[in-house]
Structures are given as C-alpha cells and as structure tokens.
Amino acid sequence: MEKQKAEYYAKHLVDAAYRVHKELGPGLLESVYFFCMMEEFKLRGIKAEQEVFSPLYYRSNKLNKDFRIDILVENEIIIEVKAVEILLPVHVAQVIS
Numbered sequence: 001m002e003k004q005k006a007e008y009y010a011k012h013l014v015d016a017a018y019r020v021h022k023e024l025g026p027g028l029l030e031s032v033y034f035f036c037m038m039e040e041f042k043l044r045g046i047k048a049e050q051e052v053f054s055p056l057y058y059r060s061n062k063l064n065k066d067f068r069i070d071i072l073v074e075n076e077i078i079i080e081v082k083a084v085e086i087l088l089p090v091h092v093a094q095v096i097s
Contacts, residue, residue: 001076009046009077016040030083034070037081041073048073067097 001009020036034050041048053066071079080095 001074006077009074012044012046013073013077013079016044016046026083028083030081033083034081037071037079041071046073047075048079049075 016037020033020040024032024036038048038050049072050070052069052072054069056063056065056067069078070081073079078095080091082091084091
C-alpha cells in the first residue's frame with residue numbers, strides 16, 4: 001500500500017475506533033465493538049471483511065491451521081479488536097502473529 005493511501009486509511013480507522021468508543025463507552029464485550037466497527041466502516045465507505053482466515057506457514061510449508069483476522073480493511077490492514085482494561089504482552093503477540 002502506498003504511503004499516502006496508508007495514511008488516509010490510518011486516519012479514518014483511528015477516527016472510526018474513536019467514534020465507536022465515544023458512542024458506546026467502555027466495558028462492553030469485544031463482539032459489540034466488533035460489530036459497531038464494521039458498521040462504522042460501512043457508513044464511511046471503507047471496504048472491510050470480518051473474520052478472515054489466513055493460512056499458517058512454517059518453514060515454507062503450509063500447515064493445516066489458519067490464523068483468524070478480526071477485521072481486514074482494504075485487503076491490507078489487519079485490525080485485532082480488543083476490549084481490555086490493560087494491554088498485556090499476549091495481546092501484542094496476537095497482533096504480531
């Protein structure tokens with residue numbers, strides 16, 4: 001993704017997340033924020049797919065296991081939805097993997 005396009009989507013994705021949080025507040029289940037984020041993207045005309053599966057490769061071999069991506073935006077940006085009080089190392093590891 002070119003830099004200008006990435007910056008455009010980054011701005012709108014952060015703004016969409018802020019809007020959802022402002023509307024709903026804290027303390028709800030991840031699934032609620034997830035569905036509201038998808039609706040916010042739809043309202044903004046942003047192409048987003050939910051629960052996309054991506055194959056796991058190990059040493060160039062495709063294994064019989066998939067990663068589940070919460071939200072895939074414009075076929076390039078991965079969003080992992082979290083509803084936690086404190087971001088733990090395990091949450092960061094989920095995003096990295």
